[in-house]
Amino acid sequence: MRDPVLFYVIVGGLALALTASWGWGRYRWYRARTAPFPEHWLTLMHKALPYYPYMSSELQQQLQDHIKRFLFEKRFVGCAGLEVTEEMKVTIAACASLLLLNRPTLNFGKVRWIYLYPAEFIVRHTVQDAAGVVSTEENVLSGESWHDGKVILSWDDVQKSVYDFNDGRNVVLHEFAHQLDAESGSMDGAPLLRSRGAYGSWATILSREFNSLRDHVYFGEESVLDTYGATHPAEFFAVATESFFEEPENLAEEHPELYNEMLAYYQVDPREWRPRVVPRRVKPVEEV
Numbered sequence: 001m002r003d004p005v006l007f008y009v010i011v012g013g014l015a016l017a018l019t020a021s022w023g024w025g026r027y028r029w030y031r032a033r034t035a036p037f038p039e040h041w042l043t044l045m046h047k048a049l050p051y052y053p054y055m056s057s058e059l060q061q062q063l064q065d066h067i068k069r070f071l072f073e074k075r076f077v078g079c080a081g082l083e084v085t086e087e088m089k090v091t092i093a094a095c096a097s098l099l100l101l102n103r104p105t106l107n108f109g110k111v112r113w114i115y116l117y118p119a120e121f122i123v124r125h126t127v128q129d130a131a132g133v134v135s136t137e138e139n140v141l142s143g144e145s146w147h148d149g150k151v152i153l154s155w156d157d158v159q160k161s162v163y164d165f166n167d168g169r170n171v172v173l174h175e176f177a178h179q180l181d182a183e184s185g186s187m188d189g190a191p192l193l194r195s196r197g198a199y200g201s202w203a204t205i206l207s208r209e210f211n212s213l214r215d216h217v218y219f220g221e222e223s224v225l226d227t228y229g230a231t232h233p234a235e236f237f238a239v240a241t242e243s244f245f246e247e248p249e250n251l252a253e254e255h256p257e258l259y260n261e262m263l264a265y266y267q268v269d270p271r272e273w274r275p276r277v278v279p280r281r282v283k284p285v286e287e288v
């Protein structure tokens, strides 16, 4: 640029704009963080998490703080004509935030977008077989987690997940467990652990349990773990996360070593939130 004055004016203006934008963002977050947790969010959270009343007040506070941050940072997009409501946002934020309690976390820092479909959706992937033949494969999914900060969910399946919080199936816990897994740089069932020394027992126990689940599937035996976990170590971690939060007693009894690894990772014991059997909700009316 030939005119140095103009150059400095442009650079100064850009720096000022960036600083103002950063300051405005910080101010908005400060306002959101220090505002009281809205009463209607509390009602929605009770609906989404039946164990919330049995958590310690410290965990309840952490949960509220994580939900505020989640809803401040993430953007929801309704797909296939779905209009995203506050109930949808708070339900998803509440379930996902369970995975963050008692842990140093960036609140799923990579996740920026949550795409929400009314029901299961079709995903097309290009696949190449051993002979090099490329074809398109269609899958019907209830959720999907991407490396680039996107999570895709079916609202119908999110509702089914929170309707019964004891069946070991929860699409929100599953997809956001994949996001935790991805924080290590790859989705391979080995998330970032608290210390270097923790990786040895994690690798030994998780791979043993993964192979054991594969054997169960091969012989057609039942397991507290969803057999989908036998398809890949990343799926095993996501499935084990669902069981850990939804069926902790059964998981601890049938897979004590796996339970202890999950306990060390998640830093909470969901068995403490279940002082009594929580009755199933009234089943929502099926859509025709």
Ligand SMILES: [Zn+2]
Residues within 6 Å of the ligand: 174, 178, 234, 235, 238
């Ligand atoms: Zn998965």
